[in-house]
Structures are given as C-alpha cells and as structure tokens.
Amino acid sequence: MKKFAVLACLLMIAAFASFAFAEEADISAETQAEASAAASVHGAQVRLLQLEKSIAKNIIKGKAVVEAAVKANASANTTGLEATLAEMEALKEQVSDERKELASGSFNSTAAVKAFVELKHDAIDLSKEFRADAKALVREQDTGKVREAANRERNTTEIKALNEQIRAEIRAYNAARLEEILKVIGAGNDTLVAKVKSGETNAGAVKAFVAASIMLLDSEDRKEAVAEIREEASKRSVLGKAVSAQVRARFEEEREERQKERIEHIEDEEIREIVRERSGAKAEARAEAEARGSGRGKVTLDTEVTIE
C-alpha cells in the first residue's frame, strides 16, 4: 500500500511536469525519456556521447549545405551559416568537456540530467537556425545531393571513434543495470554481467534472462521484485521529467551564460565577433518577446530530485 502511494505521488509529479510542458512545449517527450538514462554514471556518458556524435554529423551536413549554396550561387553570402557552424563546433567541445567533467568528479545525477537536457536543447536550436538560414541559399533540387554528400562522409575518423566510445559505454551501462536488477531478484550471474560488458550478449538476451529469472521466483518474491524494479524505473523517469521542467524554467537565464562560454572557444576572430553580435541580437529579440508576453505560461517548478 505504501509503495503504491509513493508510486501514485511520483506519477502525480510526472503529470504535473507534463502539464508544465504543455504550456511551453520546448523539451520533447523523447528528450525527457533520454534524460532518464542520464541519471546514472554510464547513462550520462552515453547520452552526452550520442549528442556529441549527432552534432558532429550535423556539422558535416552543414558543410555540405554551405558547399551547395556556393555552387548554386558563387556570390552567395554564407557568413551566417558559417557562424552557426562555428558555434556548433564550440557546442560540440562544450558537450565533450561536460562529459569529461562528469566522469572525473563525484557523480551528481541531477547535474548530469540538467547538462544533457540544456546542451541537447542548444543543439536543436542551432540546427533549426541553420536550416532556416539555409532555406534562402540552397535550391530545392540540391537538397537531395546535400544529403547524399553528407551521408558519404558520415564515416569519418571522429564519428568512428565516437561510435566505439558509445558502444563501450552502452555495454557498461547495461552491465551496471543488470547487476542492480540481479541484486533485486537475488540471482547473481557474474558470467552474464561479464558477457554484457564485453558485448558478447545483447540487450534482448539480457531482458529475456531477467524475465526467466523472475518466473523462477515464488509468487510473493516475484511480486516484490517486479514492484521494486518498476519503482526504480519510475524514479528515473520522474527525475528526467522534473529536471527538464527546471531547465525549462531557467533556460533563458542560463542559455546566455552557456553561449558566452561557447563563443570564447571559437578560434577565428572574425567569426567569433559575428557570432557574438548575432547572439546579442537574438537575446534582445527574446527579451522583447518575453516582455510582450509578460512571462505567460512560465514554469516555476523548483524541486531538487535525486536518485541514490
């Protein structure tokens, strides 16, 4: 009964968070679900590495777009596109630094989820901005060629290295998760854990083993084990949603700080200045828009949620 009450409370918080997002639906349900996994050491590494890879792939695509724009019109002004690409490069570095910092210090699940949600949001915004600017410069008939060119280059050394790291972290994450579940069931299996770590078995086989182990328990133990596993999964899900709501509430304040930090990483002085100017103009436009809307629908959820 107590467990049911706790679960009901968690679901209510989740429902509240969902309601909050309904006001300003900027952080997608997909990101919130991904954020849940970032609440663990290896999960955070996986999510930030996946983000780094997605940004790297978009930079490759972006370069192909710039090439296509110049090919279509030699005098096309691609400065804006190049400035956004430079900012994306800086964002990629920021993601990498954040990941290394999370791996080196004592792990904080709330900070990890927050970093992932914020940086992914920045990456989505920059991609959107690039696409909007490119619309005026790339002919519709060239779009397919741009995608083909980008696909040809997706197997760069950088992407390959990131794929390797992601694979290793996913295996470490699944192994840690399996160990936790086996502890709940009371069925240790070091061989299986080692196989998951080395990649000799996949997630599907692990799920099947867990289900089979649970079937061997007697009715009462089975019920308890399922409830405990379910409760833990709910906690992670609620953490992802609650932290996403916090991020949304303070997003505008903190975005500028992240952007300022990022701009300093841009090596080309001229491009750095352009990015700085564009960033200032965008901040002003946002402030004006906010003043006009007088903060309507602003989320004020301020809850510290942690997973032990």
Place this chain on the structure above:
Amino acid sequence: MKVAYLIAGVLLIALLAGCTAQPTSPSSGGSSLQQDTQTLSESDQSFMGESEEMEIGEMAP
C-alpha cells in the same frame, strides 16, 4: 421456459467469465506470472540497444 434457459445461459456465461478473470484481478491481492512479466517488460525500458541514434534535427532545408 425459453426465458428461464436464457437467464440460466447468461448466468453461466457470467460465472465462467468471473472464474477466468479472478486469478489476474488486482483486487484479488494475488499476482499472476503473466501479469508480473507483462508489468516488468512495460516498466523496464532501461537496457539500451547499441544502434540507438539521437535526433537533433535536420540541417538541410
């Protein structure tokens, strides 16, 4: 007579349906193997597949 058969038939169906539903009914306090396995597979989405990709949006217009 026909009405009596009809009532008996309805009662029999209701009784059979009740007997079948009882083992998986949440109010019974028990927990069926099928129900628990189903609950577990629904709640446990935490193992990751190695081919997962993260979407941040297209660059090409």
